[in-house]
Amino acid sequence: MEHAPLVAPTVALVGRPNVGKSTLFNQLTRTRDALVADEAGLTRDRQYGLADIADGHCIVVDTGGIMEQAEGLDASVAEQSRLAIEEADFVLFMVDGRAGVVSEDQAIAEMLRPHTAKTCLVMNKCEGLDRDVLAADFFALGLGDPLGIAAAHGQGMGLLRELLAQRIALAPSNKPRREHGRVAVALVGRPNAGKSTLLNRLVGENRVIASDVAGTTRDSVEVAFEYNGKPYTLIDTAGLRRKAKVYDRIEKFSVVKTLQAIEASNVVVALIDAREGVGAQDARILGMVAESGRAIVVAINKWDGLEDEQRAQIKSEVERKLPFLDYASFVSISALHGSRLKELMQAVSKAHRAAFCDLSTSALSAVLEKAVHAHPPPAVAGRRIKLRYAHQGGRNPPTIVIHGNQTEKLNNNYRRYLVNAFRQAFELDGTPVHLHFKTSDNPYKDRKNELSTGQRRKRDRMIRHRIKSGKS
Ligand SMILES: Nc1nc2c(ncn2[C@@H]2O[C@H](COP(=O)(O)OP(=O)(O)OP(=O)(O)O)[C@@H](O)[C@H]2O)c(=O)[nH]1
Ligand SMILES: Nc1nc2c(ncn2[C@@H]2O[C@H](COP(=O)(O)OP(=O)(O)OP(=O)(O)O)[C@@H](O)[C@H]2O)c(=O)[nH]1
Incomplete structure (x- = not known):
């Protein structure tokens, strides 16, 4: 193809x-x-x-x-x-x-x-x-x-x-970037983290079609393969690394290549070298992934032959240094021995599903209502912040638009609480979830006390219906 x-x-x-x-x-x-x-x-x-x-x-x-x-x-x-x-x-x-x-x-x-x-x-x-x-x-x-x-x-x-x-x-x-049905996976990580080894493991054993498409002026390479019957495209930056190795022996880390690979992917697999720990360069690469909004799985590589103590240490380091990746799955693997690659690819598949899922307005609104009921938003200057209903505003990453009033005054803790509620309800593991708040154009907003609860519910239902049928 x-x-x-x-x-x-x-x-x-x-x-x-x-x-x-x-x-x-x-x-x-x-x-x-x-x-x-x-x-x-x-x-x-x-x-x-x-x-x-x-x-x-x-x-x-x-x-x-x-x-x-x-x-x-x-x-x-x-x-x-x-x-x-x-x-x-x-x-x-x-x-x-x-x-x-x-x-x-x-x-x-x-x-x-x-x-x-x-x-x-x-x-x-x-x-x-x-x-x-x-x-x-x-x-x-x-x-x-x-x-x-x-x-x-x-x-x-x-x-x-x-x-x-x-x-x-x-x-x-x-040109259009997404190939139908193929999950594009970028392998990123600092030099020596084990990207080539992982690529060879994944592709070498499961190669169905392997087409190396080198860009005209770029060296990134795409490799098509199947894993467990699912088609993937790996976006590798190996071309550059090979070249770098030829003209000087120093391994080069390329921001541009990494960006291109992230941008072209549906899911990023970021490798961390368990023997080296989480360095500034790792944090930087992972920051780039987080900013991109891509789904991510972190592979902690070279897990083979480590003492329990070392394993515990790297785990705590990951938690401490990468708090902004709390949505990511972490899978410890050995690319060299090929261990836990099945778990890795399952996490990739799950993250991909989460990033591209469709969420219905009614299900989102129900989760919102439950979350608000369990923990109402704080009052600002004596007035409660109202969150009324939610609908999906986009995919990859899933973006949820929440309508209400005074929404701009919601603090970050509450926003995180809502993200977690949605994440749990819809199993959105491995992908960031973005929230957008809209203060609804509500003709009753200054006369809210004149509406009974029943009237308000009815109005909300109507607005929800309007959104669903694309009229708003
Ligand atoms: N013990 C152990 N060594 C590994 C593992 N994966 C990779 N290595 C070794 O780590 C070294 C670097 O691996 P590469 O696959 O070349 O790493 P890379 O990320 O592609 O490196 P660059 O090409 O420099 O970007 C090699 O010596 C590998 O054999 C692993 O799971 N366990
Ligand atoms: N008159 C004028 N000033 C401009 C224009 N574009 C940018 N500036 C001003 O130039 C200053 C520097 O702009 P920046 O965009 O921060 O410049 P920069 O190159 O990113 O600077 P660094 O962050 O120091 O690298 C700011 O005060 C801008 O407002 C322009 O078109 N006309």
Whole structure:
């Protein structure tokens, strides 16, 4: 069967501090922000997001963010940014039109010299000024005529999007991403965690069709296989690792590849090396998965031959360091010996089912009512927060829209309580569950005491019916 590669192209934003990278990043990715995980305990600046361009989408990586996040680890930081640039399908090099060329711009231009073919110079903060006059200064960078924009004012965004559509339109990932019936699984984890070993175990023994589809400019590889009669596609980043091993022996961790694999997947299997414990890099990778909203199974690998004490230690470490993954299943495995892979794949299958499940309005509302009855929301300034009914707003991850009033005043604890209630009721293991609150447009809201309980119920039933029949 022919299938479109799943991996999305990436665009790297490069530039010295304060030129407006974050502003541009937000402009490009804003429409997709609603999809971003907003799980408690995971608040940090985003360094990557999805941008809808023309009919497709791409991943945008803010390399400035990468540089800042890893402050104090200078060498690896520079390395990460450089690697992100190398691997990007396209680079937007941002400069500040008002400031003119400064020495940092020149240094970055030098770094980009080998990549000029895929680099576009973007001159920001051009509003109200003559672009041609500002541009003259930047010719000296040797990167051609800059595109003038004003990210903060949304000016030039149309042109920029057009340019991206032209330059990365050929990327095959701008095609429909989901193959019918196939569960796309990404294997992620720091170097040496055991990804290749696991892949070989899973695919080697169960190979039905194996098609290695290397992207045109990317090295991610998709491998189709069946497990227990179910079709899967593994999205592997092995291509890069092989290459890295050839030209220098240092194992490289690739943010871009990891992002692409996560983004293209339905379920992520994240490997942790039980012998190494949960390091900063593991936490970072898992943070990326959590932010993506993908279903996840954490495989604690190299479980073979460990003492009980070591096993207990890694278990407590996982709990302590990864509280934001409280929805994930953790399966200890040995990729080398092939142990507990059945459990692993069962967890994958379960997480996939949960991520894509359909939830009826009546069932959701019933669970909501029960949860509210057991623990009513707190009162705010003497008024109770009312939660009336719920319906499904999306899948992968399941998104539940709850209607009520004063919902914006609900605290995080109560939100978590509700998520758990839904999770338990519908067995939503392995996937984040997102809640959206809506304060209903309720004509009676200021006269609530004039409605009897029976009248209110009747009205709620009517609204629920309207939602169900798609009229609201
Ligand atoms: N005049 C003007 N200012 C802008 C524009 N875009 C961004 N800025 C301002 O430039 C400043 C820096 O913007 P950021 O988006 O934070 O820049 P950055 O490159 O991400 O900076 P770092 O986070 O330090 O790397 C902010 O004060 C923005 O409001 C623009 O189009 N015109
Ligand atoms: N004891 C033990 N060793 C394992 C297990 N899984 C992998 N290894 C070993 O760990 C090392 C790294 O495994 P790989 O599969 O190459 O790891 P990787 O994550 O693909 O590494 P990169 O290609 O560098 O990203 C190899 O020496 C494996 O034999 C396991 O379950 N138990």
